[in-house]
Amino acid sequence: MDDIEGHHASDDHTRPGFLGREALDLGVLLLAAGAAHVLVLSLGHSDHGVQLLIAMGALLVAATALHRWHRHRSGAKKRARAVGLGPPRAPRPRTPESGERLWSVRVTLADVPGGLAELTARFAALGVDIRHMHVHPGGAETTDEFLVNAPAHLAEEDLYSVVHGTGAREAIVRPADVHELSDTTSRTLALVSALVEGAMTLEGALLSLASAQDVERVDAPPEGMEADDASGTTMALAAADGGVLVVRRVGVPFTAVEFARCRALVRVSESLRARARRS
Known part of the structure; x- marks a missing residue:
């Protein structure tokens, strides 16, 4: 408590009071008035003193007005940019990923x-x-x-x-x-759309969906495989005409998920062909 009270006492002695501030403001005002009086008297007795005083006053008023207008305009631009009303900024150039x-x-x-x-x-x-x-x-x-x-x-x-x-x-x-990088669902739907429009064959769609290198239509599945089967890098898909579509991929074995996707694509193609024959 003693430390706190001593601290407050020190502040009261060192902080300028009301009288000190008023005396300082009055001194500045008197100094400015005296300087203005001297300037007016010295210029007023000259031949062109009045004109010079008027010109100096007009110059000060114009400079002040110009300064205030510039500050107002700068603040308006900043506020407009903050709410998105200002002119659009040029987009930053995007550099391609390198390395x-x-x-x-x-x-x-x-x-x-x-x-x-x-x-x-x-x-x-x-x-x-x-x-x-x-x-x-x-x-x-x-x-x-x-x-x-x-x-x-x-x-x-x-x-x-x-x-x-x-x-x-x-x-x-x-x-x-x-x-x-395109997701499998989007790629599959695009392939189905191409089949519907006749823009792609079933063999081409299978190559794209399975990321394979070869597709051939044969009468029977490869040795040791069934009509609907996948083994390693070879996949056999039963076709509607009794044949088999054999899909091969280099180095990457087919998974059960990829086999199911390709088999579903074959079924979609067969349904489209059947509908086309009925119509």
């Missing part, structure tokens, strides 16, 4: 909670950005396909090392194309 490459990374992992955590953490540590992801469930294991943007200095071997360090198996790393 990066797009990769497809396909891995098989145990289908357990947190199975992807270590892999995604390793991606992040290397500056690898996951742009898209496909999940292909299959019993106790799941196949995950990532489309990633990786720094240019990372090679295919570096991505293989990241994947194998997580305990994943059947890893496949390959360069990817930017068109693969």
Whole structure:
């Protein structure tokens, strides 16, 4: 309490009071009045003193008015920009991403909670950005396909090392194309639309949907396979005419999810053909 009271007492002694402020303001006013009187007397006795006083007064008034107008205009522009009423600003130029490459990374992992955590953490540590992801469930294991943007200095071997360090198996790393970034649902609907309009054949649609390299129509499925079957990088799809569509892909085995998508696309094509024959 003593410290606090002493502090307040010190403030009362050092802080200027009402009388001090008034004396200061009065002194400034008297000084300004005396200076103005001297100026008026000195110029008033000259031949052009009155004209000079009028000119100086007009100049001061004009300068003050111009200054106030400029401040008002600047404030109005700032307020207009704040609410979006001002002239649109030129958009900043967008620079294309440089020094990066797009990769497809396909891995098989145990289908357990947190199975992807270590892999995604390793991606992040290397500056690898996951742009898209496909999940292909299959019993106790799941196949995950990532489309990633990786720094240019990372090679295919570096991505293989990241994947194998997580305990994943059947890893496949390959360069990817930017068109693969479109989601599977949109791509499938676009292919169905092309089939309806007759702009694409069923074989071409299967090539696009399965990212395959070859499709052929044969009388019987390959040896050891059934009419509707998938084994490794080969897929057989039963056709309505009794034949079989054989789809092949290099290096990347087909999953059950991809097989189901392709089989559904064949069924859609058959329905369209049947409707066209009835009409």
